[in-house]
Amino acid sequence: xxxxxxxxxxxxxxxxxxxxxxxxxxxxxxxxxxxxxxxxxxxxxxxxxxxxxxxxxxxxxxxxxxxxxxxxxxxxxxxxxxxxxxxxxxxxxxxxxxxxxxxxxxxxxxxxxxxxxxxxx
Numbered sequence: 107x108x109x110x111x112x113x114x115x116x117x118x119x120x121x122x123x124x125x126x127x128x129x130x131x132x133x134x135x136x137x138x139x140x141x142x143x144x145x146x147x148x149x150x151x152x153x154x155x156x157x158x159x160x161x162x163x164x165x166x167x168x169x170x171x172x173x174x175x176x177x178x179x180x181x182x183x184x185x186x187x188x189x190x191x192x193x194x195x196x197x198x199x200x201x202x203x204x205x206x207x208x209x210x211x212x213x214x215x216x217x218x219x220x221x222x223x224x225x226x227x
Contacts, residue, residue, distance in 0.1 A: 116215045123208050124167040127179070131159045147189060158182050166209070169216075176213040180206050 165175025
């Protein structure tokens with residue numbers, strides 16, 4: 107029974123994380139002047155990062171593409187982290203690190219579940 111609760115908790119984390127990331131990314135893409143703490147970056151870079159994050163979050167929400175989406179999210183978070191650090195916006199770093207840790211946790215759980223499934227076959 108405990109295993110089922112963990113599965114539900116991790117699924118909930120994956121969905122909450124994916125939805126929050128999508129919401130923040132749409133704000134970043136469509137309301138860049140809203141002051142979400144993003145540095146002044148070239149428009150092309152903002153669009154590349156934003157749309158990459160949208161694709162990654164959507165892939166992360168689908169079980170069959172969760173791992174690919176997770177790695178892409180981590181890459182986008184790393185790029186955003188570097189941009190924030192380069193602009194001296196250290197306050198933005200903590201949230202990105204927490205998001206990356208949550209993505210890693212979901213990916214690790216997914217890998218364990220896949221290994222259990224293949225061991226049963």
